[in-house]
């Protein structure tokens with residue numbers, strides 16, 4: 001996975017990322033993911049139900065987690081009514097889409113495509129967006145996915161799917177409805193949004209699938225762990241997350257959230273919108289992450305810094321800026337051995353606003369810039385890039 005876009009010079013990448021919002025920008029790589037074989041292994045992994053027999057508390061937390069709900073069948077009662085019975089004319093292409101229910105199935109018709117199309121899956125928990133997709137066999141009989149051009153956003157509105165804005169200009173057939181992905185790319189989409197895909201080559205197997213990012217997708221060796229726990233063994237056969245180095249740890253999350261080693265060094269600069277969506281890439285550049293080893297904090301504080309310092313992956317991320325400010329203050333203080341305090345604002349102020357702000361990527365969506373830094377110094381530090389005007 002080291003060299004990604006060998007033929008695309010950085011300037012074009014920049015242009016693409018900034019102006020077109022292509023699916024490439026959204027999903028980064030078109031190359032197969034290394035972990036696709038894992039979600040297609042012969043042996044079906046342990047189901048969540050089994051983990052929950054012994055880990056009731058975590059399971060209760062996890063029941064509403066965006067990770068678990070990031071892929072759902074199109075007849076899911078929690079989602080179907082967000083679309084059914086609604087009509088929208090996209091301002092981007094002037095076409096009208098009508099979603100309707102027929103025998104518990106969701107269909108969409110478009111005034112410039114001859115047939116209605118059945119929706120099979122919903123991608124996205126709805127915290128940021130829900131995108132409907134349909135599956136078709138291609139000429140070789142392998143599943144390919146149509147990602148629909150209309151998505152649902154938390155404001156309750158339907159609107160153009162992030163990343164498909166460019167399709168609005170296309171005149172040809174199916175592109176009125178959305179973008180078709182190759183079989184390999186279809187596996188990638190499901191690979192990041194499922195825990196198991198079944199191992200029938202060419203197919204996305206609904207009957208075997210474990211939809212959503214569930215326990216075994218992050219905690220490997222589930223079956224061995226259960227055997228060991230049942231026998232009361234000392235070694236519970238789990239890799240503990242906090243035994244990984246901070247970089248390994250964020251890279252494990254980065255299997256899906258994207259890793260910095262998937263980008264070329266010259267793609268990593270403050271003006272790249274890729275980074276805004278790819279939290280581990282931004283975090284890996286932050287002085288707070290890079291210099292965590294330099295701190296000498298008292299014994300009751302930890303200087304370890306990775307995704308789990310701020311997020312519990314079993315739950316929705318906190319929306320309370322105060323929670324995050326407390327994380328900053330763990331390391332940043334006047335006390336000896338700590339990282340410096342802010343020379344600009346009081347330590348009571350809202351750190352995120354200036355050092356880790358949300359950035360809008362679409363009418364209906366923003367992501368948090370995980371590259372913690374003094375943004376006012378970007379021009380000085382990256383003179384080789386034409387950085388956009390900063391406030």
Ligand code: HEC
Pocket residue numbers: 046050051052053054055215216219221222223225226229230236238240241
């Ligand atoms: C038969 C009971 C049992 C089952 C089933 C079980 N576990 Fe555990 N698990 C334990 C025990 C006992 C511990 C150690 C005490 C604790 O941390 O709760 C543990 C600990 C853990 C830990 C914490 C390790 C650490 O960092 O300290 C994780 C993670 C975990 N289990 C995940 C899972 C997952 C995922 C599944 C399903 C694949 C699962 N467990 C199924 C009994 C079980």
Ligand code: HEC
Pocket residue numbers: 066067069070123124125126127128191192193194213217218252253254255256257307308311312313315316317318
């Ligand atoms: C198998 C792929 C995968 C892995 C591994 C993974 N994630 Fe995610 N993560 C996702 C997907 C997909 C979503 C989008 C959920 C949705 O639809 O809202 C997500 C969403 C999130 C969110 C946003 C939740 C919110 O409230 O907005 C956070 C935070 C997050 N992940 C943190 C982590 C952390 C931390 C790790 C590592 C411990 C991790 N993820 C590992 C796929 C993954």
Ligand code: HEC
Pocket residue numbers: 027033123124125128129130131133147162181185188189190191192193255256257258277278
């Ligand atoms: C490399 C792993 C990966 C691949 C491949 C991938 N996703 Fe995701 N997807 C994520 C992660 C991580 C998130 C949560 C963070 C984010 O939004 O980037 C996410 C979020 C989403 C969301 C929720 C809205 C949002 O923006 O947070 C939708 C919808 C979605 N993906 C659809 C798709 C579709 C459709 C495909 C294939 C065309 C796809 N994804 C391919 C990892 C992936």
Ligand code: HEC
Pocket residue numbers: 048051052055058059062067213214215216217218219241242308313314
């Ligand atoms: C997106 C990745 C991800 C998913 C999905 C996930 N976990 Fe975890 N889990 C983690 C990480 C990372 C930690 C370590 C947290 C820390 O270091 O603070 C953890 C910690 C744990 C622990 C020990 C600490 C605790 O909170 O008790 C248990 C037990 C556990 N997970 C069980 C489960 C079970 C059961 C499921 C499914 C219902 C699950 N996990 C799903 C990433 C995940």
Ligand code: HEC
Pocket residue numbers: 250253254257276279280281283306307308309310311317318319320324327352356366367368369370
């Ligand atoms: C210093 C704290 C901090 C760390 C460390 C951190 N995040 Fe976040 N993260 C945030 C904040 C703040 C938000 C925005 C929460 C809100 O919406 O109010 C956020 C939001 C997110 C979201 C939701 C989409 C978005 O961008 O707003 C995802 C996905 C995410 N983080 C993934 C990760 C991953 C993966 C890691 C590890 C590489 C990580 N985060 C490390 C603070 C952190």
Ligand code: HEC
Pocket residue numbers: 287288289291292294295302303304305309324325327328329330331332339340351352355356372373374
């Ligand atoms: C695990 C400890 C730790 C945490 C948590 C942490 N930082 Fe840092 N931070 C550091 C260290 C270490 C440095 C480097 C200080 C130095 O260069 O001497 C640093 C540097 C910085 C800088 C200077 C960046 C630059 O461009 O030079 C800023 C700004 C900053 N942190 C803000 C924050 C904010 C805001 C938060 C909370 C969202 C936070 N930090 C959380 C340890 C941490």
Ligand code: HEC
Pocket residue numbers: 325328329332339340341342343344345346347348349350351352353354355374376
């Ligand atoms: C209104 C915007 C703003 C807020 C809010 C803010 N900072 Fe800053 N911070 C800055 C600017 C600008 C600088 C650079 C000052 C300079 O030019 O030296 C800075 C510098 C820093 C530095 C580098 C040390 C230094 O002063 O040179 C750290 C560390 C830091 N801030 C941490 C924080 C933390 C932690 C918080 C929350 C308690 C916070 N900042 C809140 C704007 C802000």
